[in-house]
Amino acid sequence: MSEHSLNRRRFISASAAAAAMSAARGASSANDEIVLGLIGCGGRGQTLLRAITNLKGFRVAAVCDLIEERAQQGAMIGEQYKPAVRTYTNYLRMLDAEKKLDAVLVATEEGNHAKCAIPVLEAGLHCFCEKPVDTTVEKVNQFTLAARKAKGLLQFGFQRHYVPAFVEGMKLIQTGAIGDVTFMQGKWHWSSDVGGRYLDLIQSGGWFLAQACHHADVMMWAMNYQPPVKCSAMGAITEHVEGEPKVRAENHSALIFEFANKAFFSYTHIMNCCEPFTGEQLWVQGQNGGIDLPAAKLYPRPGMGDTNAYAEAVTHWENGTYEELEAFGNHIRENEKPRIDIEKARLSTLMGIMGRHAMYNEDAREFGMSSVKWDDLGAIL
Ligand SMILES: NC(=O)c1ccc[n+]([C@@H]2O[C@H](COP(=O)([O-])OP(=O)(O)OC[C@H]3O[C@@H](n4cnc5c(N)ncnc54)[C@H](O)[C@@H]3O)[C@@H](O)[C@H]2O)c1
Incomplete structure (x- = not known):
């Protein structure tokens, strides 16, 4: 989806079921926003962030990239949020420090998905991970076993399902x-x-x-x-x-x-x-x-x-980026299975x-x- 079409799209309101959210969240929270972190602030990570900033019902709290400049770019995209988006260059440190996160988006390269997303699941958080699951059978198996044990919801970025x-x-x-x-x-x-x-x-x-x-x-x-x-x-x-x-x-x-x-x-x-x-x-x-x-x-x-x-x-x-992210929020609130698990x-x-x-x-x-x-x-x- 082009930046132009991202920008001209209307704001999408979150589901009226927001009140029911706290019971379904991996990390409980009394407010009705889903507090997000992001790992991987490259091309796709920044597109996801721009989409999120146009959706109600989310607040981006922290972003992480190995490259500090990209983490800063991510924080700039989320400049509307209060308190200001915190930046990290180590995703494990972010998971450790950010106790209020409900969910994390993983947009690292294809071969780094399992490595970055498994600790998110192990922390009890919900996770949206870009496609594919990973790049080798071994890592797909490893990710699958972790996902089957996870308490949080896990959705993949095969957006055609939306x-x-x-x-x-x-x-x-x-x-x-x-x-x-x-x-x-x-x-x-x-x-x-x-x-x-x-x-x-x-x-x-x-x-x-x-x-x-x-x-x-x-x-x-x-x-x-x-x-x-x-x-x-x-x-x-x-x-x-x-x-x-x-x-x-x-x-x-x-x-x-x-x-x-x-x-x-x-x-x-x-x-x-x-x-x-x-x-x-x-x-x-x-x-x-x-x-x-x-x-x-x-x-x-x-x-x-x-x-x-x-x-x-x-x-x-449309290519479904807004729809899949809006649905990710609603799936969390409604405690329902994502279409692409x-x-x-x-x-x-x-x-x-x-x-x-x-x-x-x-x-x-x-x-x-x-x-x-x-x-x-x-x-x-
Ligand atoms: N669904 C879609 O339409 C769509 C479109 C484009 C890309 N993607 C997917 O998104 C993912 C990212 O693609 P991209 O083009 O944005 O790649 P990219 O190279 O532009 O960005 C990846 C970023 O992840 C960072 N990173 C890697 N390991 C990290 C770690 N351990 N901790 C923190 N940051 C780390 C890198 O520094 C880099 O900035 C890929 O899986 C790709 O297939 C999906």
Whole structure:
């Protein structure tokens, strides 16, 4: 979402259920605000903060970044809050010192989520953690075990769960509007090359996992979170790069995921495309029709449904950042499960890791083409 659209959006009022909040909070508080901390004041952390400052029912008390200047930038974004937002460069120190926090947002790099979010849960606080869960099966397992024991609520930043086009589309799929899913087709093509920390495969987990995990999550959702049994994939770095290319995330991937009922998902995630080839596509085809999720379009087979049913149900298309954060507050107040909890987020993340395992040989540090079975991933149940 652009800064412009963030700024022009109206203030969203918090749920009237604020009075019921104290019982549901990990750290109890007598007032009706959710007191927040943030770990990771980079690009996404600052976007989350800007959204929060436009939502009622939250107060940001403290922010943390390893880079002091970024923590200061975070505090500036929250300059409306009294007392002033305190800054930290050590997240454990922040958790220790800030006794009044109810919840913490974690927006560190993909490979630092478990490390930063597990202590938040262990402190009994609610947590909103950016996607994916983390970058390796081991860290996803570790995060899952901690989350299953946690008292606080844990929501992940797969924001399409709060975007009407996807929510309504999934309802149509789950109520049989297109019949049994037979295949899914997707793409995310970009005109730019991979940059920034995505040059570091360890930090990001690879471009497919880091970015296209949003799409893996959508297709896992369409399959009711029944994971794929097998993935065959090809990954490559197609452009010349300076330095060591073997630990650089791929900029070109093509994947096929096969599900237990023989439905499959075929997908390409490609950089350096000419402009007309760019953009997102997420199609779900069933026996009785198809759904284009980002476009909120239902295409029933002739005589098998109403094309308009879907489009009329969807009033706007946004990327869901406000909606997911507003919902995070309401879930805390209402003591209700988030739409995207650890059990769903871990499966979507594992689907992303499965894709990377199929396209990247970690021992040889080489991209190529191979197949991986879900059962061989080593994920806990
Ligand atoms: N849901 C979305 O639409 C969306 C969009 C963009 C990014 N993201 C996700 O948000 C996360 C952050 O992405 P970004 O682009 O903002 O990255 P970034 O590199 O801009 O910011 C990450 C920040 O975390 C800080 N950090 C790392 N470890 C820390 C620690 N131990 N303690 C304190 N601070 C620490 C870094 O110093 C850095 O400033 C990623 O997981 C990314 O996938 C989600």
